[in-house]
Amino acid sequence: MHVRPRPWLALVVLSTACATGGEPQATDSASSPFFTNAGESSDTTGGEPDTTTTTGQPEPTSTTTTQGTTDPGEVTTTTLDPTTTGSTTDPGTTTGTTGEPLDPCPQIRVVTPNDVLNVRPTPSTAMAAIGTVTNGSVHDVLAIVQGENIDGEDTWYRIDGPWPEGYVFGSFVECIPEQRPPDEDGFFLPLQCGTSTTVTQGNFGDFSHQGNSAYAFDFSLATGTPLVAIADGTVSSLYGDTKPGDPCYNGGGQECNPYTNYVTLLHGDGTGSVYAHLSAVQVSLGQVVPRGSVVGLTGSTGWSTGPHAHVARQENCGGGFCQSIAVSFEDVPDDGVPVTGETVTSQNCP
Template identity: 75%
Template sequence: MLARPRNWLALVVLTSGCASGGEPEATDSLTSPVFTNPSGDESTTDVDPGATTTTGEPEPTTTATVTSDTDDPATTTSVDPTGPQTTGPDLTTSGTTGEPVDPCPRVLTVVPGDVLNVRPTPSTAMAPVGTLGDGVIVDVLAIVQGELIDGDDTWYQIAGNWPEGYVFGGFVECTQDEPPGDDGFFLPLECGTSTTITQGNNGDFSHMGNSAYAFDFSLAMGTPLVAIADGTVSSLYADVKPGDPCYDGGGQECNPYTNYVTLLHGDGTGSVYAHLSAVQVSLGQVVPRGTVVGLTGSTGWSTGPHAHVARQENCGSGFCQSIPVVFADVPGDGVPDTGEMVTSQNCP
C-alpha cells in the first residue's frame, strides 16, 4: 500500500539539527503518528540547530589490552476494546498451485527526515513504544483496523523489540523486499533506536587524523551502546567515576580520561566506543553483535553526553587509526553524514 499525501502532514515534526550537549531534543505530540524524541522523554523542547556535540580523540593513559594474532482517543474508531480487529488481507494465488500469497509480508517506512511512531495499540491514544526511521523494512504480523485518520483506518502490527507494536498505514508501503542481512557492520544502537549524527567522517572539529572515519551520535546520558559486529573485548578503560574531574566532560586536558571499550572483530579490524559513563563488559569477553558494551556519557574531552564510535585498525591499544565503515542498516551508501538521522536495525 503506497503512502498517500496527507493534508495533516503538519503532524510531522522535521528534525534539522542537534541538541546542545549531545542530547536530541524535539517537539512531539502524543497524538502524532510521527515521533521525534529518541530518548523516550515525553518532555521535549525544540531542537537547536546551531548546537552540536563534538569529541576529541582521547588517548587514555591506563589501558588493559588483549592482543590477537589476527588482524486524543475520542477520534478513535473501529477499535475493539478487547483487541484490534484483524481485517483479512486481499490474498492472491500463486501460479498453478493455488496457494495464497501474502501481498504485504513487510512494510517500508516513508517518513523522509523523520521517524515514525510505533504504538502499543492501533491508535495515537497511548505513548509510543518505539520508533522507526525512514526506509526501514519490518515484518508485518497483521493488518488491522484502528484509529481513523483522514479517512484511513489501516494500521499494521509489526514485529520488533516490543510486546505489541502498530504503525499507521499512511506512512508505510507494502514491500516484498527483505531487511538487511546479518553480515557486515550495524549501527551501535539498540534495535529501533533513532538519533542524529552530530559529527561524521572528516569533521572539522575533531574528526581528522586518527579519528577521520569516526562518528558522534547524539544520545542522552546512559543510553546503551552495542557492538557493531561480533567481537572480543581487546581493551577497555573504566577508571573515571561520577564526581571525578573529567566525568562530565572537559577540554583537551581531559583527553586521557575517557572511558571506552574496544572490540576485535573476525576480519582483523577493531571498533571503539568512547566517552562512556559505564563499561559493561570485561577484558577478553566474547561479544555478539547487538550486545551492550557500555552506557553513553561525557567522560574525557567532551561537551556533553554522546557516543564516539569508529571502526579502526588493530594496533594493540585503545585508539588506533580509524578506517571506513559501511553500516548495513543505513540507507544509501551506508555512511551517515553530519546532521543525518539514523535508525538502528542492529537486532540480534
C-alpha cells in the same frame, strides 16, 4: 529482510462518518491523532497525546470524496475508471490524478516530529491505534490506499507488521527503494534494538572528525544509555578509571583526552571498533562480546563537550584509538553510512 510478492494495489475510499452521524474533524499536529509520545501507550479510551506543530507536509496526489455514512470502522472498495481518476500503465504501477505514480513504493521510512507514529486498523483516525512504529524505521508496503483526508492529504500506507491489518498516514512517511536484506555477519549500529537517535557528527566532521577519527560517528545519547557491540568481537583494550567526581568525568578540553573511558573490540576480519566517552565500562579485557551485547554506558568522559557516544571501526594497532576506517551499517538505509543530522534506528537485534 523478507521481501513479499508485490500485490496489485487497490485504491480504497474511506467513509469518514462517525457512528453517531457526525463527521470526524481533521486536526493539526498540536493535538495530532498520529503520534504517541515516547513512554506512553496508545490511547484506547479517549484523546491522543499532544505533539508539537509541524509544517512542510507533502502535496496530495489526489482527493477523496466521502460517500455514504458507513460505520467509521468500515471501508468501501471502489473500482476506479482508468479514464477519469487513474490508469494502470503496467502491472504494479498505478497513476493517480496528478499523473504521479502511486507505485512503486516497496518500502517506507517513518519521518515524524515525534518518537513514534500510530498504526491504525483502517486508513482513518476514527478507531484507536493498534500499535506504533518508531521514527526512522523502515517497513514493507503491502498497499497504498485512499482514506481519511486531512489537510489535503488522503494517502495511507498499509504496512507489514504484527497486526492483521495496519495503516499509517502518508504525510509522515517517505517512499524509499527496497533495501537489501541485512548481512547478519556485517556491522550494525552500536545501539540496542529499536533505539533511535541523531548523528551529531558524521565522517569527516568539521569539529573533530579528522585524521585518526575521520571515519568516526558521534551519536546524541543521554548519559547512562547502553552502548552495544557493532559485531562479534573480543575486548582488546579498555580504560575505565575516570569516575564520578573526577575532573574529566563530565568532559573537558584536550587535556582530558588521556582520561576518556573507552572499550575497543577486535573482530573476526582483523579490524577493530572503539566505543568512547563512556560513563562506565561493563566488559573486561579478553572477554568475548557477541554483536548487540552491552560494552558500556554512554557519558562525557575525556575530551568532550557533552554526553554522546563516539564510535568508529578502526585498524588493529594494538591500542585504544587507531586509524578509523570506513564502515557501512547493515541497519542504515541506502549506502549504510549515516550523515550529520540523520536520525537512525537500530536493528541490532541478534
